[in-house]
Amino acid sequence: MTPTDQKAFPVSWDAFHRDARALAWRLSSIGGFSAIVAVTRGGLVPAGVVARELGIRVIDTICVASYHEENQRGDVVVLKPLSETILARPSEEVLVIDDLVDTGATAKVVRALLPKAHFATVYAKPQGRPMVDTFVTEVSQDTWIFFPWDTGLSFQAPISAHGA
Numbered sequence: 584m585t586p587t588d589q590k591a592f593p594v595s596w597d598a599f600h601r602d603a604r605a606l607a608w609r610l611s612s613i614g615g616f617s618a619i620v621a622v623t624r625g626g627l628v629p630a631g632v633v634a635r636e637l638g639i640r641v642i643d644t645i646c647v648a649s650y651h652e653e654n655q656r657g658d659v660v661v662l663k664p665l666s667e668t669i670l671a672r673p674s675e676e677v678l679v680i681d682d683l684v685d686t687g688a689t690a691k692v693v694r695a696l697l698p699k700a701h702f703a704t705v706y707a708k709p710q711g712r713p714m715v716d717t718f719v720t721e722v723s724q725d726t727w728i729f730f731p732w733d734t735g736l737s738f739q740a741p742i743s744a745h746g747a
């Protein structure tokens with residue numbers, strides 16, 4: 584599905600910060616993490632918030648790109664692998680962070696590289712939820728989450744103008 588076919592779930596910077604902090608609270612009660620891997624690009628912002636809250640200073644990225652075919656999720660390609668610093672440490676201590684899990688295609692690729700790491704996202708949709716260890720808010724599969732870094736203030740037509 585494309586963003587325009589779906590229910591809109593707009594997230595402001597404040598709401599995202601609050602939800603990323605809520606994720607950090609949950610992760611702090613689990614504990615034992617010594618490094619973070621941010622799944623680019625969406626995972627960069629929540630990874631920064633969680634790193635600050637948990638006092639973690641070893642932060643790596645796994646850089647992925649996914650290609651969409653006919654409204655379906657296509658291949659997820661790794662553009663930059665994990666660093667040796669991450670691969671050398673016990674993977675149970677590694678926290679992988681992304682902004683959301685939708686179909687689970689991205690999480691599946693990353694999990695295959697770090698099967699024992701803890702995978703956390705701020706938001707989750709039902710299809711991808713089994714791929715995530717910790718998340719904050721679930722939204723329905725037919726919802727599109729609009730993140731603050733992708734959006735800006737714009738005019739919204741009144742509901743009555745939609746012919747309701």
Ligand SMILES: O=P(O)(O)OC[C@H]1O[C@H](OP(=O)(O)OP(=O)(O)O)[C@H](O)[C@@H]1O
Nearest residue numbers: 623624625649684685686687688689711
């Ligand atoms: O569970 P999935 O169906 O794989 O969808 C979730 C992924 O989709 C988005 O990333 P996207 O590939 O759009 O790229 P970006 O992070 O660079 O924005 C999001 O940041 C997740 O990484």
Ligand SMILES: O=c1[nH]c(=O)c2nc[nH]c2[nH]1
Nearest residue numbers: 685726727728729730733
């Ligand atoms: O900004 C986004 N919002 C979403 O709901 C979503 N699902 C996959 N990829 C996504 N990107």
Ligand SMILES: [Mg+2]
Nearest residue numbers: 623624625626
């Ligand atoms: Mg992403």
